[in-house]
Amino acid sequence: MNESRSESYKAAGVDVTAGYEAVKLMKPMVESTFTKGVMGTLGGFGGLFRPDFKGMEDPILVSGTDGVGTKLKLAFLMNKHDTVGIDCVAMCVNDIACCGAQPLFFLDYIAVGKNHPEKVASMVAGIAEGCRQAGCALIGGETAEMPGFYPEDEYDMAGFSVGIVDKAKMIDASRLAADDVLIGVASSGVHSNGYSLVRKTLGINEKSVKRYIDEFGKTLGEELLTPTKIYVKAIQHVAAKADVKAISHITGGGFYENVPRMLCDGLRADIEKAAMPVPPIFGLIQQTGKIPERDMYNTFNMGAGLVMAVAKDDADKALAAIAEAGEKGYVIGACVAGDKGVELR
Structure with a gap:
């Protein structure tokens, strides 16, 4: 049982126990994205992934990072937070896929004014759905409670993904020609x-x-x-x-x-x-x-x-x-x- 708690920190606006509750709620969603290469589960200091290089002569890692941007303002107004995570994943994995790569895994960063566990879990539900659509695993992330920096009901969301492609199958415009x-x-x-x-x-x-x-x-x-x-x-x-x-x-x-x-x-x-x-x-x-x-x-x-x-x-x-x-x-x-x-x- 996790005995970590701090009344002083809670009085300053950061409730660490809310973070533990959010992780508990999001865990099944995260695990629903796991693919063959995932090692371990939530809670470690790093997300672990063992890539499979079989059939590749010259594997290349391809990475991408992005956020949702001010589209989040719409989510705040409508109090709907379960789809913007798809946007967050999409903005990263679509870039990777342009190179011909398969996204392997994704990590998110969510910064909130106040940690409402159910709300954070709803955000992560969208991220998990995006990962399932892309065929990649959500292997970790970070939720930061930042009172005084963000309004209580607002947040920011960003992430990054890493993919892989055999160099011979990269899509890189090197063969592009007139009349294509x-x-x-x-x-x-x-x-x-x-x-x-x-x-x-x-x-x-x-x-x-x-x-x-x-x-x-x-x-x-x-x-x-x-x-x-x-x-x-x-x-x-x-x-x-x-x-x-x-x-x-x-x-x-x-x-x-x-x-x-x-x-x-x-x-x-x-x-x-x-x-x-x-x-x-x-x-x-x-x-x-x-x-x-x-x-x-x-x-x-x-x-x-x-x-x-x-x-x-x-x-x-x-x-x-x-x-x-x-x-x-x-x-x-x-x-x-x-x-x-x-x-x-």
């Missing part, structure tokens, strides 16, 4: 970036998040809290069926910042905006805020959570594989000779 086709893979909405602009533009408050919008079939708050899609398994399925040469995860900075990251020198991305449907939420944001179209494509994913590059002859196979994986894909452009960058028309 660009395929957009549909997003689930705004995902987890640009929320400072979203909140300012739409006047997000306790009243506005409850407004039901017929076009969405849900409230504005529910639409904006839709979790980021996790593309790990879809990418793996497509890569097994077609020759995927490069992938871009469309996050903060939109198309103008992220698409060039998938290109090699001497190639530009020529993208036709009308080739892919834009979810209604982006129209609402743009019209309400009178935001220039270029700024929209420089901030949001505009309906494309991923952009994949494949050889022209592989486009149909890639589109079929995307559909088999349960996602929607659209040919949105091609690679062309020119200065490295992106042209949207």
